[in-house]
Amino acid sequence: MEAMMTGMINNIFFIIFPIVVYQLLTTTGQRNFFVSHRLSLTILFSISIILCMMFPYQVVSEDYIFDLRQVPMILGALYGGPLVSAVLFLVAAITRIIIGGDGMYIAVLNQLIIAAGVPFLRPMYMRINRLMKVVLVFIISIVSLLFNMLAGHFFFGDPIHDIIEIWLVLMLNQGAITALTALLIEHIQRQEYMFNSLLKHEKMETVSHFAAAVSHELRNPLQSIKGFVQLMKEYDYSRDKQIEFHEMVLKEIESAEDLIDDYLVYAKPTYGQLEASSVSCEVQHVLKIMVPYANGKGVEMHITEMDGNAEILMDRHKFQQAIVNIIRNGIEAMSNGGMLAIAIKSTPSKVSVHITDEGIGMTKEEVRRLGEPYFSSKIKGTGLGMMVTYSIVSQMNGQIFVDSEKGKGTEFRLEFPNLTNSIKK
Known part of the structure; x- marks a missing residue:
């Protein structure tokens, strides 16, 4: 009994391992059982069949040695179709012939019937619900072993009344394992369908957020431009006033162009434009630009630590843009003034830029959502700036921690x- 249980556990493992390997090696979102990975799954199921036959489990005596080769054969025929079924039959038949024994012909005939008959049930199998699929594979498994029992009786004269209890146990075991394996495959396919649906929904939501953010931001400069054009059309302003209006129109156009550039930074990665640059030089350049803005808001900026030797691969202009976005957000978070501290540190493996403000802070939920399109802690914010910042840092193989x-x-x-x-090494 102990040897039987050990052998059965081994056979169950041989059946489950192709599914586990398939889960590990295939990419989430691209798993379509036996459709997009027919060759690899056929190979894995063939290995499963061979292992089941090489390490069978034994019942009562040497006359009755059984294995679970029919489980991958049945499921391969149902999910893979006629071609997969034919390949699995050849593998099972050749292996069974090599093993030999009195029951070889019955076993090969049984495998032939499964390989030829089960694929015809595939169209119906794919249409029915999960419960009916489990019932169908259970029945197919029972019928296949029932054929073996009756064939043994007619060809070898095995007394059915003496071995019926053994066969019933085998039928229930194999039927249950086949049904559970089919249920596992269905669960994987259901999870994959849900993942793809969610992915599609998120893409559509991102597009809608982009559209809302861009249209919201573009509407303001466009309305200003429209207003100035209408004023100049309806009233006869002096040349100086017209020049003032022209400058305001150009300023609004530049604002719209900046927004479009921000969108393109996120939508079109800058791979291939990275070069070795000093982090401290770029940060100091940004600080010179941001000092007037910080002073106007009553914010003092201090460098607490500066590693002048730290270098990373970067797109200089995009890196500066990311630092500007974070510093600007930090300044705007301190409506009553305060101090903004900047530090550049390095270890043998990484370079880190720390930007710390004394502003209003954020909740854990707000931190978690940073970088999402159209999410901002500011009343009039669109979230596009932080989204661009996260995209830029990611393109430079970096990470942001908040x-x-x-x-x-x-x-x-x-x-x-x-x-x-890394260059020194």
């Missing part, structure tokens, strides 16, 4: 691979 507490401020930590130390 530590924030409501009412106490926020720290942004940007981490990148350390180019200087």
Whole structure:
């Protein structure tokens, strides 16, 4: 009995392992059982059949040695179709002939019937619900073993009344394992369908958020431009006033162009434009630009630590844009003024840029949603700036970590691979 249980557990493992390997090796969102990976799954199921036959489980005596080769054969025929079924039959038949024994002919005949008959049930199998699929594979499994029992009686004179209990146990075991394996496959396919549906929904939601964000931001400069054009059409302004209006129109057009550039940064990655640059030089350049803006808001900016040797692969202009976005958000978070601290640190493996403000801070939910399109903690914000920042950092093989507490401020930590130390190695 112990040997029987060990053999059965081994056979169950041989059946489950192709499905596990399939899950590990295929990409989420691209799993379509036996359709998009027919060759690899046929090979895996063939290995499963061979292992089941090489390591069978034994019942009562040497005269009755059984295995679960029919489980992958039945499921392969139902999910893979006639071609897969034919390949699995050849594998099973050749292996059974090599093993030999008195029951070889019955076994090969049984495998032939499964390989030839089960694929005809495939169209119906694909249309019915999961419960009916489980019932159908259970019945097919029972019928296949029933054929073996009756064939043994007619060809070898095995007394059915002496072995009926053994066959009933085998039928129930194989039927249950076949049904559970089919249920597992159906569960995988259902999860894959739900994942693809969710992915499609998220893409559509992202597009709608983009459309809302861009249209919202473009509407303001366009309305201003429209207003100035209408004024100049209806009234005869002096040349100086017209020049003033022209400058305002150009300013609004530049604002619209900047928004479109931000959108393109996110939509069109900058791979292939990265070069080795000093992090401290680029950060100091940004600070010079942002000092007037910070002073106007009553914010003091301080460098607390600066590693001048730190270098990373970057697109200089995009890196500056990402730092500007974070610093600007930090300044705007301190409506009553405060201090914004910047530090550049490095280890042998990474370079980190720390930007810490004393602003209003964020909740954990707000931190989690940073970088999503059209999410912003600011009343009039669209979230496009932080979304672009996350995209830029990701394109440079970096990561953004945010530590924030409501009412106490926020720290942004940007981490990148350390180019200087990796070159030395």
